[in-house]
Amino acid sequence: MPEIPPEQEARESELVERVVASFAGTPEPRTRELVESLTRHLHAFLRETRLTEAEWREAIGFLTAVGEITDERRQEFILLSDVLGASMQTITINNEAHANATEATVFGPFFVEGSPHVGLGGDISGGAPGEPCWVEGRVSDTSGAPVAGALVEVWEADSDGRYDVQYDDDRVAARGHLHTDADGRYRFWAVTPTPYPIPDDGPVGRLLRATGRSPMRAAHLHLMVVADGCRTLVTHVFPRGDAHLDADSVFGVRDSLVVDVEHDLPGTETPDGREVVGPWSRITFDVVLALEGRPSGETQQPELGLDQ
Known part of the structure; x- marks a missing residue:
């Protein structure tokens, strides 16, 4: 960083204080705290990097492009947050470790409200291509007591690496x-x-290519578990041995969420007697929910309406 003359330093500092002071009348304390802190950090970044006007215009163009590609089926801002690690950091801050509770990870941009009710033993695939996989487990609280009637929401990509909302035919599959x-x-x-690549045909993809980063996500299954009196859990199940576990593009992998996948040969009897043509697999994943209010992080359910 070049040496800044004292007069220039004073001019820049004075501007920061004037902008911060403009928020002094903010009636809601938390809002005031956020905008004042954001202002100080943003100006610190500008001053530290000595951002040029050309770079500023390019950044504005980038954010404009992120907004233009975002619609009811694609949330590029969530994707941007994900690849910068902001989503995972927010999850980490608001889901402090508590006893043996299952760890949370990123929500991602592909949740859709109103998924089909499949019932116990049902099939979420909805015709999605891929090897059949039997998934089972138990939901309990941190004392070990079973949690009956918990809502388990599930969604995933198909074997072609795409979620249903990435197709143009309004299909509902793999959720x-x-x-x-x-x-x-x-x-x-x-x-x-x-494994699959995150959508990289937009501005976030250009950012990844410019920085030499891969768009690949480690293979995973999304789970969201909701139960009265418990903290809502948003998590993933990651198959052990996946090549992208150490380089997940959204930093979502946690060691505790990596599980063994048992691969069964064609003709092997399934747990529910279903006839499966070809090979299939099975995953066991037990979920432990923290009680609501433990620890001190947010317990509010995620804002589901923002997803693709």
Whole structure:
């Protein structure tokens, strides 16, 4: 960083204070805290990097492009937040470790409200291409007590690496929801998770290419578990051995969420007696929910309406 003359330093500092002071009348304390802190950090970045006017115009153009490509099916701002690690950092801050509770990870841009109800043992694939995968587990609280009637929302990419909302035919596939039984158990058919690239045909993709980063996500299955009296959990299940576990493009992998996937040969008897043509797999993933209000992080359910 070049040495800044004292007079220039004073002019820049004075501007920061004037902008911060403009928010002094903000009636809501938390809003005032956020905008004042944002202003100080933003100006610190500008001054530290000595941002040029050309770079400023390019940044404005980039953000404009992010907004222009965003619609009801594609949320490029969430994608930008994801690849910068901001989504995962926010999750980390607001989901402090508590006892043996399952760790949370990024929500992602592909959740859709109103998924089909498949029921216990149902099939979320909806015709999505991929190897059949039996998924089962138990939902309990941190004391070990089963959580009956918990809502389990599930969504994933198909074997071609695409979510249903990335197609143009309004299909609903590889997503669904069910509720745990009296013993807190859940079970359903899905497709075996596979790695895939995040959408990289827009401004976020250009950012990744400019910085030499891969768009690939480690293979995973999304789970959101909601139960009265418990903190809502948004998490992933990652198959062990995936090549992208150490370089997930949105930094979502946590070691505790990596599980073994058992691969079964054609003709192997399935847990529910379903006839499967060809090979299939199975995953066991138990979920432990923290009680609401523990720890001190946010317990509010995610804002679901922002997703693609």
